Amino acid sequence: DAKTTQPPSMDCAEGRAANLPCNHSTISGNEYVYWYRQIHSQGPQYIIHGLKNNETNEMASLIITEDRKSSTLILPHATLRDTAVYYCIVRDPAYSGAGSYQLTFGKGTKLSVIP
Amino acid sequence: GAVVSQHPSWVICKSGTSVKIECRSLDFQATTMFWYRQFPKQSLMLMATSNEGSKATYEQGVEKDKFLINHASLTLSTLTVTSAHPEDSSFYICSARHNYEQYFGPGTRLTVT
Numbered sequence: 001d002a003k004t005t006q007p008p009s010m011d012c013a014e015g016r017a018a019n020l021p022c023n024h025s026t027i028s029g030n031e032y033v034y035w036y037r038q039i040h041s042q043g044p045q046y047i048i049h050g051l052k053n054n055e056t057n058e059m060a061s062l063i064i065t066e067d068r069k070s071s072t073l074i075l076p077h078a079t080l081r082d083t084a085v086y087y088c089i090v091r092d093p094a095y096s097g098a099g100s101y102q103l104t105f106g107k108g109t110k111l112s113v114i115p
Numbered sequence: 116g117a118v119v120s121q122h123p124s125w126v127i128c129k130s131g132t133s134v135k136i137e138c139r140s141l142d143f144q145a146t147t148m149f150w151y152r153q154f155p156k157q158s159l160m161l162m163a164t165s166n167e168g169s170k171a172t173y174e175q176g177v178e179k180d181k182f183l184i185n186h187a188s189l190t191l192s193t194l195t196v197t198s199a200h201p202e203d204s205s206f207y208i209c210s211a212r213h214n215y216e217q218y219f220g221p222g223t224r225l226t227v228t
């Protein structure tokens with residue numbers, strides 16, 4: 001799986017949009033960009049994923065650059081409950097080679113939503 | 116759908132004893148499950164991959180005789196920490212693979228005294 005680079009921490013005012021960047025310059029053609037978050041002392045929670053088109057669901061939007069070397073997760077109206085560590089992971093979910101199935105977590109971005 | 120549960124959610128045990136943690140896929144069958152460990156202020160680290168009906172595959176540096184994994188059915192995998200020591204105190208998280216995606220359990224906090 002390609003490596004990702006994320007800022008270690010970010011602050012966001014409650015009610016404002018939170019924009020979390022991720023660099024994945026070595027991403028390959030079949031690899032998707034996944035975002036998970038982990039609220040303190042809980043298991044990771046899936047947020048969204050995409051291949052090359054922008055994606056939106058009830059939780060967030062994912063913007064992927066045209067060259068696919070970076071992406072941004074957008075939480076449109078951050079709340080205090082969005083305070084968590086956000087992980088950006090790239091992987092090919094269909095790849096069947098050794099070590100392929102599991103998600104590999106980096107250090108993520110600790111997002112603090114401030115009242 | 117795709118819910119994964121763990122039991123117990125937290126456990127305290129004495130040094131030298133063994134502890135079993137259960138991971139269940141509640142509404143799907145999972146031929147592959149994963150066990151992660153997370154120390155305070157660190158990221159999740161994969162310990163092993165568990166395949167139903169076969170031996171688990173352990174990551175480098177993880178002792179297979181200390182962390183026993185059993186995946187006897189398509190909905191249950193267990194992790195047994197044998198002869199636990201205080202340095203085994205950690206947050207253990209399981210994950211199950213379903214339709215090419217991974218779904219995570221809520222985690223088990225193990226404290227060894």
